[in-house]
Amino acid sequence: MERVIAGRKPVIEALRAGTAIERVILLAGVQGQEIADIQKLALQARIPLVQMSRQEFRELEPDHATQGVLAVVPARAFADLDEILEHPRRKHEQGFLLVLDEIEDPHNLGALVRTAECAGVHGVIIPKHHAATVTSAVVKTSAGATEHMPIAEVTNIAHTLKHLKDEGYWVVGLDGAGDRPYTAVDLELPVALVVGNEGRGIRRLVRERCDFLVKIPLRGKISSLNASVAGAVVMYEVLRQREKR
Numbered sequence: 649m650e651r652v653i654a655g656r657k658p659v660i661e662a663l664r665a666g667t668a669i670e671r672v673i674l675l676a677g678v679q680g681q682e683i684a685d686i687q688k689l690a691l692q693a694r695i696p697l698v699q700m701s702r703q704e705f706r707e708l709e710p711d712h713a714t715q716g717v718l719a720v721v722p723a724r725a726f727a728d729l730d731e732i733l734e735h736p737r738r739k740h741e742q743g744f745l746l747v748l749d750e751i752e753d754p755h756n757l758g759a760l761v762r763t764a765e766c767a768g769v770h771g772v773i774i775p776k777h778h779a780a781t782v783t784s785a786v787v788k789t790s791a792g793a794t795e796h797m798p799i800a801e802v803t804n805i806a807h808t809l810k811h812l813k814d815e816g817y818w819v820v821g822l823d824g825a826g827d828r829p830y831t832a833v834d835l836e837l838p839v840a841l842v843v844g845n846e847g848r849g850i851r852r853l854v855r856e857r858c859d860f861l862v863k864i865p866l867r868g869k870i871s872s873l874n875a876s877v878a879g880a881v882v883m884y885e886v887l888r889q890r891e892k893r
Contacts, residue, residue, distance in 0.1 A: 654714040656682040661792025663689040671696040675716035727798035732771030743838035747773045750845040754780045758789025759876035765793035767883040776801045809857035826863035835886040843879040
């Protein structure tokens with residue numbers, strides 16, 4: 649089944665990443681530097697460029713936040729977990745993985761993948777069920793980062809964490825009831841950071857697989873951070889510790 653990547657920046661990133669694109673569709677009359685970049689990249693990759701009237705365009709993608717650009721691509725092929733584990737080995741780096749335990753909001757998923765790509769995460773792991781998956785909304789929210797980031801879908805997060813531990817990863821769960829601040833853990837070793845559901849947090853069986861449960865200090869009247877914001881804070885702590893070394 650085909651999927652659609654919508655928006656100028658996400659389409660540019662998909663073209664730069666070498667994503668398999670069947671065709672790029674432009675709303676008739678759209679202009680600008682990003683449109684020129686899209687046309688140039690598509691021509692270089694020998695990807696067909698199609699112009700459509702507003703009515704034809706809206707029939708294909710009713711979302712008005714497309715910025716007049718769509719890329720039609722095959723259904724996403726998710727990465728294999730072993731593929732992701734090989735990535736840091738090839739780069740001679742300590743592994744850094746992001747594990748999402750039933751993140752349901754596509755915008756949170758997109759934002760987390762975007763931060764992960766910027767922070768040097770080697771791969772993202774999401775569950776196959778009861779969670780958001782990679783849709784056009786997620787691609788757009790991620791600003792195209794989903795096209796650069798290896799993402800694996802797994803059947804059982806708890807079992808996957810056991811496998812990661814067997815591979816030498818320390819599993820760090822982000823939890824409001826954590827017993828230590830996120831800055832008090834050595835994050836220079838291979839790390840799998842777990843971010844839980846927006847409302848329920850990390851599930852019990854997943855929590856039991858964690859080596860550490862860490863929390864972000866809160867000083868205001870609100871009792872929690874948005875999942876994507878909380879994940880971003882800790883991802884950049886991993887990066888800070890590793891760059892400091």
